[in-house]
Each structure stands twice: as C-alpha cells, then as structure tokens.
Amino acid sequence: MTSFVLRELADFLKAELRGDGDVVIRRINTLKAAQAGDISFLASDAYRRFLPNTRASAVILRPADLDAHAGNVLIHPDPYVAYARLTSLFSGPDESVNGGGVHPSAVIHPDAKIAGDALVGPHVVVEAEAEIGPRVRIGPGCVVGRGSVLGADCALMANITLYHGVSIGERVRIHSGTVIGADGFGFANDSGHWVKIHQLGGVVIGNDVEIGACTTIDRGALGDTVIGNGVIIDNQVQIAHNVRIGDYSALAGCAAVAGSTVIGRHCMLAGGAGLVGHIELCDGVTVTARSMITGSITKPGVYSSGTGFDENGNWRKNAVRFSQLDNLARRIRALELTKTK
Amino acid sequence: MTSFVLRELADFLKAELRGDGDVVIRRINTLKAAQAGDISFLASDAYRRFLPNTRASAVILRPADLDAHAGNVLIHPDPYVAYARLTSLFSGPDESVNGGGVHPSAVIHPDAKIAGDALVGPHVVVEAEAEIGPRVRIGPGCVVGRGSVLGADCALMANITLYHGVSIGERVRIHSGTVIGADGFGFANDSGHWVKIHQLGGVVIGNDVEIGACTTIDRGALGDTVIGNGVIIDNQVQIAHNVRIGDYSALAGCAAVAGSTVIGRHCMLAGGAGLVGHIELCDGVTVTARSMITGSITKPGVYSSGTGFDENGNWRKNAVRFSQLDNLARRIRALELTKTK
C-alpha cells in the first residue's frame, strides 16, 4: 500500500509544511470523510464547515486559511491544484495482464513500427505502417489503423478503435470504447437517394489530451479534424468531421459539435452542450449545460439556452404559452398603442 | 421450438385458467398480430379495440375484463407483469461460441479467481485479482480489470470493459459496448492548463441491475460511484463520478447525470433527461424526456423543462420573443401601473 510521510508530500508539491513532517499519509480524502492517515484539502468555501472537525492527519490550505486549522498543514496557493497533483502519487499502476512487451495474442502487421518499450496488450491489432512511440501502453482489444501514429507515453485503455490516418501527439490518454477517425457524416442527396462522400481527411490530436469513454471523433471530409494541445474531453462526446478545437479547451460529457465548427482556446462546453455546424466560437467562451448554440460567438463569456425546470403541471401551462408568445407580444404592443392614444 | 400448453403457463404465473388448458402456446404476441398458437395480453385501454378480433389462442386479462373475451383466458391482476414474466420462458439461450468453461483464446491472469461453472468467451481478458462468481457468463471481447468482482449469475454480453476496482453484485446483466469504471472527468485548472485529478475511487453496483449498451459509468474521484439494487439503466446513459442512484430507479436512453449528484429510490429519468452535478433528487421523482434539472428536488412528483415543438416558422417567431421575455414582462407591469393610476 502506498504511503508517504508528510514532508515528502510537501517536497513534491513545493508547499510549505507546518507541523509534523513525519506523520504517515496513506490516502487522500475529503475533509468530512477523512480518518487518521489521510490528507485533505480546503478548496472551496462550501466545505469550510467540515474543517473544524476533520480527522485528517494533514490539510492543504491557502495561506489565508492557516488560522482556521490547528493541525498539520501544507501551505499552497491553490489547494485544489495541489490535490490534483497529489492524486498522481496515490493512483495505482494501469493494469496489464501481460508482463511487458507485445502480448503473443496481439496481431501486429510486419510493416508497423512499435517502440521496444511499448506495452501492447492481448487481442490488440496494429495495422500496416502504424507507429507506436516509446512507453506507449495499449490495452486489450484496441485496434490501431493503417498509418496511425501514437506519440511517446500515450495510454490507450481497452477496446478503443483508431481508424487509419489518425495522428496522436504525446502523453495522450484515451478511455475505453472510444472511436477516432470513423467517417464523417457526409452524403449528397441525388434525387432522394444518399450518395456517400468518402471521407478523405484524417484526425490530428495534439499533446497532453485526455479523451473519455465511448467518445467519437470523426475524420475530416477533405482536410483534417484537429484537436489542440491540452484539450480535455469527457465521455460520449461527439465531434464531427473537420471540427477544430483550440488548446486547453474542455468538453464535458455528452457535448456534441457538428461539422466544420471551430472552437477557440480555453473554451468550456458543459455537459450536453451542443454546437451546430459551420460556426466559430472565439477564445474563452463557456457554454452552460445542455445549451444549444446556433450561431458564431465573437465575445468571450458565458452563453445559455433552454428554460428552467418546473413541476410538470406548471411547466405545461407555461409551455403552452410559449407557443403563443408572438401573439402575446403583439397584444402588449396593441395595448401600449391604445394607452398612448 | 419452445412450446407449452396453457395450463403450464397458468401454473407458472399462478394465474387462474378459464377455457382449454391443453391448447398449445408457441409464442407471445400482441392482440393485433397474434395468430393461432399465440398468447396475448390486455395491459392498456389503448389496445382494448384489438381484443374482439384477436386470433390469439389465449389472452391474459384482469378479472374486471373477463366478460370482454369469449376465448381462453389466464386471469391475472396485472397482465403486463404476467407478460413480462412469460417472456423469460420464450427467450432463447444467450449465444456462446464455446461449449462451456473458459475459451482457450481468453487471457486470464493466474491471480484471477474464476468459478468452475462460469462461462468465459473468446478473446476475453481477466486481469489479476479479479473474481468471477458462479454461473457468470462473459461474452466475447470483454475485459475485466484488476481486482474487479462479478457476483453470481451475472451476464456480460460482448465487448464490455470493466476497469479495475469495479464491484458488481449478483444477477446483473450488462449490454455490449458499455464501459464501467473509466476515469471521472476531474481536472484542476492551473493557470489555464488542466491538471489531471487521478480518480482514486471505484464503482459499486448492487444486485439485479440491468445496464444497456454503450453506457458509461465512471469511477469515483475519492469515494465510489454507487448504483443501488434493482436499478435499470438503458443505452448511452452517462453516469459521472460519485453519482449515487437509489434502489429500483430507472434511467432511460441517453439520460445523463453529472458528478456527485444523488438520485433517490424509485426515481425515473425519461429518455435524454439530464441532471447537473452536486444536486439531490428525493425518492419518487420522475423527470420527463429531455428535461434538464438544474437544482435539487425535495418533493416527489413529475418535473419538466423545455418548450413544446412547432412548425419551424411559428417556432422561430416565438423563439425570438423568448429573448424579449423580460422586456415584455416589464411592459405588462408598466401597463398595469398606468391602468391603476
């Protein structure tokens, strides 16, 4: 079982230590649930009420909060970031049924290049001309298509499919069930019948990207679909052909982006947010949960659509009135005109 | 081909039989489509009009409906429940390419424990310290992560991924493409860059749970994500880290629940319903299709959001007015004040 003394954690975080540097820390926990041997943190005022009675052996605090706690403290300007960094110490190794190297059940095309220290799990398939970089780990059942590239230190969990011509940078982590490089949804309508537009572009993903489970990122129709550096993408996100996402943007679960839309840097799509195709979001745009954006946004800020929720009976009464809104507005105008006569 | 005489079905359902107990029943069918050899049921007034002309060899009826049908009848207080129970008799065996035991192409870590009567299909991977209970069936291409546990009589269809530290009770049925235990979407923002919060919790799923296809249930950040007993979950549902779902709740297709939200017992999320994070729904809450819940609900009942649908031209006119609603409301107030002067 992983354990550290508090002084080691202070050194790792470059945090100032107050109290007993020799206390043993075995786990990270919330202020409320913490027991002896746990380290906790105060990152939000919402949890301040749990600080006085926490049993944690140490707490990470901002300098301004030091007086609020008598026990062992690591002093850090951003305890939430400090917590994030600490989690890397307490996370177990990624599982692997094979002791190392390429599992004998994997099927590797002779023209694929695989770094000597890459780990390739059972039942993996790597197609011709694919390149697997140093220290890459590929979990069971993954498929890497023809000519696709995984840069150094990438990690693919299980049952992931990369089509051909998918280029992925370094330190990219992809979760199970995700499909990258499937055909974009391109069809021309010829007298009522759909004619497939074969998707001739690829997918280019930057460095330090994380992609969740059962997410789909389609290949481009002519040019590429492009995901920038440091982008984070959650589960069941749909990214259509020729979308471009700027560096350090975040897309939460079930967000969906239609074809050719361009998202700037440092944007955030909350859960289920949707963007129609062929629009552009400037840097620094946040879209709230389940909101649907139907036009370009040129000013950083927070954007929303939809209605609030209500008890169904009330909601029905108001929803009926929504269908009369233009009529109601005209009647208000008429009343105003009457008044001024 | 499966067949029964009606008396056997009456015994199975503990239903009273009226008519010919020796008639042979080979299939369940709707009142409208039924032919000789079929049994049908009247579960809703919407289908009552098909009763007079049904060709079914027998019909399951409530006692109050007995006079409406002259043919063979099974009398049951809840014909829809009776129908549900009967389907188990007419369902074929789950397919399996292997005659039994562990398929030779499966890759099983020597430290995994697999019950002698479990069936493990082709190309399955079971990691170290995983435990597979009695009579469990694992379909082709599934991956069971390190230390994960499947209780007795669980059934995993094909191409399912369970990460490490996923604990599943008994009689749980999981459909293909589903991913359980992937990392929750946790990141701290450090000067514009995302720092990963390694997800140190697990997933705990109770007994008698059914989970649909391509659904994702993330592992907890510090504590566990918890699904209660008897919960039913449809396809493409997203359940984020540290969500807790109470016993016997139902989540229909494409429902999504953001992080740390707590759902009570006997709740129902209709298709595409969404819950933001860090809220709580008491027992007995129903959310209608595609509704978005942005705050806690403390009173059982039915809740909704959104608007009705309309022909696009009308809808546009009304949608424009939505963006003027506050202005319209203020103008109504002004008119009222004028009137009372």
Add this chain to the structure above:
Amino acid sequence: MTSFVLRELADFLKAELRGDGDVVIRRINTLKAAQAGDISFLASDAYRRFLPNTRASAVILRPADLDAHAGNVLIHPDPYVAYARLTSLFSGPDESVNGGGVHPSAVIHPDAKIAGDALVGPHVVVEAEAEIGPRVRIGPGCVVGRGSVLGADCALMANITLYHGVSIGERVRIHSGTVIGADGFGFANDSGHWVKIHQLGGVVIGNDVEIGACTTIDRGALGDTVIGNGVIIDNQVQIAHNVRIGDYSALAGCAAVAGSTVIGRHCMLAGGAGLVGHIELCDGVTVTARSMITGSITKPGVYSSGTGFDENGNWRKNAVRFSQLDNLARRIRALELTKTK
C-alpha cells in the same frame, strides 16, 4: 498514389469536359485550399468568392456557372453529387491486417456459413448459424451473434457487436463501437420492482444503409425493429425497440428515437433531435438540431423546439419569465378586458 487524367473523371461522372482532358488530378480539395493537381467544385454560393483565385487544376461547375471560371471544367448538373461520386475514386482501401480469408485468430462456430470471398479479421467471433455473404469484410474484434445475417458486400469496421437474430441487407456499412440487437428497455413494474421483459423480436436492416460509430439499435420486444433501404445514421444515435424508419431517411449524430415510434421516408433528424415513443412522423419531415418532438406529425415540413441562445445574464432574466408565462398571459388578457370596458 492515386491519380487520374481529367478525361477519365469526366467519363466516370458522365460530365462534359471543357479544357485540357490530359491534366493529371491527384486529389480532391476545396476551392480555397486547392493546389495544382487538385480538382474542386462549386456546390454552394457561400464558396463562390473562392472561385476566382482557386489554384485547382479543374473545377466541377453547373452549366449556369461556366462563365465564372476560365480554367478546366467538368460540367455537371449537381457538382455536390459529382464531388460525392468522385470521392469513391480517391478513398484508400479499407485496412486489413490479414491478407485475405478468415484470420486464424477469429473464432467461427462450425455451424456458421461464411462466403469463400468474405474477409474476417483478427479476433472476430461468429456464432452458430450466422451467415456472412459474398465479399463481406468484418474488421477486428467484431462479434456476429447466433443466426445473424450479413448480405453481400457489407463492411463492418472494428469492435462492432451484432447480437443474435439481426438481419442486414446488402452493401451496409457499419462503423466501430456500434451495437445492434441489444435488448430494448422493457420492464414491467411489479410493486416497485422491475420485472424484465425479455426482448423476443429482432432487428431488420435494409440495403445500402450506413450506420455510424457508437450507435445503438435495439431488438424488438415482440416484433422487429426495422431500418429501411438507403437510410443513413450517424454516430451515437439511439434507436429503441420496435422503431421503424422509412427508406432514405437520415439521422444525424446523437439523434434519439424512443420505442415503437415510426418515421416515414425521406425524413431528416438533425443532430441531437429526439422523438418520444409511440408517435408517427409522415414522409418528408425534418426536425432541426436538438429539437424534441412529443407528438405525431402528419404534414411534411420542418419542425423545431427549444429556445435561442443568449449571453447567460440575459438568458437568466428571460428564463425566469418563462416560469411566469401563464401568469403574464392572464395579465395581458385582464388588461385587454379593462381596455374594452
């Protein structure tokens, strides 16, 4: 590398050629990005501004646009359809790690029938009584359930799951991660507990259908779920049990259709559109992105729901008023009554 002379492309498209039939074409590209060796097309007025400065070696134009370009031209009544047809010439072969035939790692039940010229990739499983037609290609990790049928020239990418009793026509193309034939979400509620309704129907899919990645199509409860000929379905689409979709309809990404709903021919569901269960859409209905349809539609046309988007501060003010809409409407009526007194 693929290359053609322009005359060959004119012949392929049955298009009239103006200019140099011997010019070599190596790629299709947009008017804006095209270089020498590329062919481009003008399909929409939005791109007309790029025509004067395009470097393309040839452009596909409508007869009416001929005067707008001095270079080599293929004349076609619908340049977008012509572009779509051309892409088939420039698309590489689908990858396959196996030189042909059935890969030795595939597990094929002795009672399955596989055409001699079908390609079956690594780690595929084909269950008993399945039938794989001529020239079918099945990618790595796919599972074809008991008694399922794939007609001639179908292509399954990787990690696709077909359950038992799924019947698929000819020339159907299915993308990775998709699951067809999982159980519909059918349960009867017996005193608060859910009783599973085993799903006894199957799935029937017509000819010339394309299905995207991570899409789910459930089997029917009693009868079948039915997808017509020439239907196109994008990624992450959810189609519930007993849905019927008419020929040549299109469902874009994240569209969702609840149980027993019937969609006519030539319908279009834009991205994220949703249909509740047990309704019917006539032929020729288009539903705009993210719109939710809660009742049957009997007249062809375009339908929508939801609100526009706005800066969050404005949106909040208006959303609050939505919850007062019925009250506001009554106050307008009261003002009107006062006025007429």
